[in-house]
Amino acid sequence: MKVSQCMSPDVCVAMPDMSLxxxxxxxxxxxxxxxxxxxxDRLVGMITDRDIAIRGIAAGLGPDARVNQAMSTEVxxxxxxxxxxxxxxxxxxxxxxxxxxxxxxKRLVGIVALADLACSATDRENLGCALGDIxxxxxxxxxxxxxxx
Numbered sequence: 756m757k758v759s760q761c762m763s764p765d766v767c768v769a770m771p772d773m774s775l776x777x778x779x780x781x782x783x784x785x786x787x788x789x790x791x792x793x794x795x796d797r798l799v800g801m802i803t804d805r806d807i808a809i810r811g812i813a814a815g816l817g818p819d820a821r822v823n824q825a826m827s828t829e830v831x832x833x834x835x836x837x838x839x840x841x842x843x844x845x846x847x848x849x850x851x852x853x854x855x856x857x858x859x860x861k862r863l864v865g866i867v868a869l870a871d872l873a874c875s876a877t878d879r880e881n882l883g884c885a886l887g888d889i890x891x892x893x894x895x896x897x898x899x900x901x902x903x904x
Contacts, residue, residue: 839872
């Protein structure tokens with residue numbers, strides 16, 4: 756099955772000049788923790804609730820700061836014509852639960868969540884491995900405070 760068959764084509768997006776408050780409000784309205792950031796017809800970043808908290812508020816930015824001050828610019832994505840099970844494995848490898856979906860012209864056409872792939876997966880074992888990989892310990896997402904000597 757292709758990603759285009761299980762993705763959500765209706766994507767709410769943030770704009771780089773949107774305030775962090777407006778991005779957070781949009782996330783609350785749609786009950787999502789991440790938004791693709793679009794400028795014109797191009798994907799230029801992702802903003803997550805964690806980005807707002809860590810790169811925004813914890814770094815001293817206020818609610819009126821702009822999305823482009825806290826967003827991730829290194830965006831992981833997949834293509835609409837990719838195999839869904841391959842994408843699920845990749846999501847496990849890179850430890851993300853959702854990916855923007857682009858067409859081959861690199862235009863945003865949807866978003867796919869691991870749950871979307873679960874509903875369409877014929878290979879449940881690979882999907883389970885992907886979920887396990889997403890949840891594995893990583894220095895990128897540690898809950899341990901750094902030791903001070």
